[in-house]
Amino acid sequence: MAAAPQGYEDLLERPIVGTLATIRTDGAPSATPMWFKWDGEGLRFTHTTKRQKLKNLEADPRLSFTIIDPENPYRYLEVRGMLERVEEDPTGAFYVELGKRYGNADQTPPPDAEDRVVMVVTPTGFGTH
Amino acid sequence: MAAAPQGYEDLLERPIVGTLATIRTDGAPSATPMWFKWDGEGLRFTHTTKRQKLKNLEADPRLSFTIIDPENPYRYLEVRGMLERVEEDPTGAFYVELGKRYGNADQTPPPDAEDRVVMVVTPTGFGTH
Numbered sequence: 001m002a003a004a005p006q007g008y009e010d011l012l013e014r015p016i017v018g019t020l021a022t023i024r025t026d027g028a029p030s031a032t033p034m035w036f037k038w039d040g041e042g043l044r045f046t047h048t049t050k051r052q053k054l055k056n057l058e059a060d061p062r063l064s065f066t067i068i069d070p071e072n073p074y075r076y077l078e079v080r081g082m083l084e085r086v087e088e089d090p091t092g093a094f095y096v097e098l099g100k101r102y103g104n105a106d107q108t109p110p111p112d113a114e115d116r117v118v119m120v121v122t123p124t125g126f127g128t129h
Numbered sequence: 130m131a132a133a134p135q136g137y138e139d140l141l142e143r144p145i146v147g148t149l150a151t152i153r154t155d156g157a158p159s160a161t162p163m164w165f166k167w168d169g170e171g172l173r174f175t176h177t178t179k180r181q182k183l184k185n186l187e188a189d190p191r192l193s194f195t196i197i198d199p200e201n202p203y204r205y206l207e208v209r210g211m212l213e214r215v216e217e218d219p220t221g222a223f224y225v226e227l228g229k230r231y232g233n234a235d236q237t238p239p240p241d242a243e244d245r246v247v248m249v250v251t252p253t254g255f256g257t258h
Contacts (some may be wrong), residue, residue, distance in 0.1 A: 017202035019195045021150035021158040028191040029150040029158045032256065033205050062157040066148045070199070073146035076162050127161065 002123045004038075011067045011077040012038035015102045018067040020045065022056040030056065035098045036065065042122050043079060046095045048115040057083040063121065078127035089116040131252045133167075140196045140206040141167035144231045147196040149174065151185040159185065164227045165194065171251045172208060175224045177244040186212040192250065207256035218245040 004012060021031035032053070037044045043065055047054050057063060061083040069075040089095065092109030095116055099107025110116065133141060150160035161182070166173045172194055176183050186192060190212040198204040218224065221238030224245055228236025239245065 017197060019148040019150075019160060019197070021148075021160040021193065023152065023156070023158055027152070027189075028209065029152055029160075029193045030207070030209065030256075031148060031150040031158075031160055031193045031195045032207060032258075033195065033197050033202060060156075064150065064158045064160045066160045066162065068146060068148070068162050073162060078159070078161060080157065080159065127159075129161075 002125050004123070005077070005126050005128050008077045008126075008128050011069060011075075016067050016070060017102075018065050020053065021064040021066070022053055023060045023062065024052075024056055025059050031064075034065070035102055036067075037098060037101065042084065042120060043081065044094070045119040045121070046089065046098050047117055047119050048112050049117055050112070050115050054086070054117070054119065057119065065121070074129065076129055079121075079123050080125040080127070081121045081123040084120045084122040087118040087120060089118050090114055092116045094118045131254050133252070134206070134255050134257050137206045137255075137257050140198060140204075145196050145199060146231075147194050149182065150193040150195070151182055152189045152191065153181075153185055154188050160193075163194070164231055165196075166227060166230065171213065171249060172210065173223070174248040174250070175218065175227050176246055176248050177241050178246055179241070179244055183215070183246070183248065186248065194250070203258065205258055208250075208252050209254040209256070210250045210252040213249045213251040216247040216249060218247050219243055221245045223247045
């Protein structure tokens with residue numbers, strides 16, 4: 001496990017929508033915006049068992065997550081890592097936690113709660129600027 | 130070449146710092162913020178011959194560029210594409226053009242102008258939300 005770089009902790013703590021890059025099964029990269037939570041050791045994402053990104057990560061667990069400072073887009077943190085494990089979230093509790101973290105105090109579980117999972121990611125390296 | 134999706138043209142026109150994902154030579158994804166210009170048919174980036182991202186793309190030209198709406202982070206455009214060609218920019222003219230596009234009216238050529246190139250990218254697909 002790699003330690004988070006000093007001076008960039010705020011980018012891990014703030015509710016910023018980051019960009020998660022994975023490798024598609026054809027080998028090409030793909031990247032889409034994602035909510036996240038930093039738990040002090042790694043990243044946690046809400047996702048579902050039905051979606052492409054999880055299929056990508058089950059085939060190749062390597063990923064990159066880029067968090068750009070909304071107040072200064074030239075300041076950013078890239079977390080490179082591996083999908084460590086997938087935890088079931090059948091009530092959507094982690095989705096609700098993230099929804100509240102991102103500003104929706106009244107967040108309710110999503111319609112696809114029964115398919116919800118938490119993707120737990122271990123960092124292997126960081127890039128900063 | 131794939132056509133840009135209707136209703137997302139503003140994300141291609143506005144000076145938003147997007148996230149460019151490439152495949153590292155070890156096969157892992159990497160993604161970092163980049164200036165860009167959409168020329169009506171493809172994306173153009175300023176870069177240098179000394180940097181990792183160009184080495185990545187010379188080994189595997191496939192990439193993904195994600196542009197998130199700064200006013201609504203749930204709205205985004207992902208451009209998947211290929212590095213089509215690399216044009217020399219020895220005076221840094223395209224860097225200056227991008228600097229001005231991103232709000233620096235007094236942009237001057239960068240110190241590494243002699244190594245500057247333009248990466249020209251052809252879209253192969255788009256993702257939107």
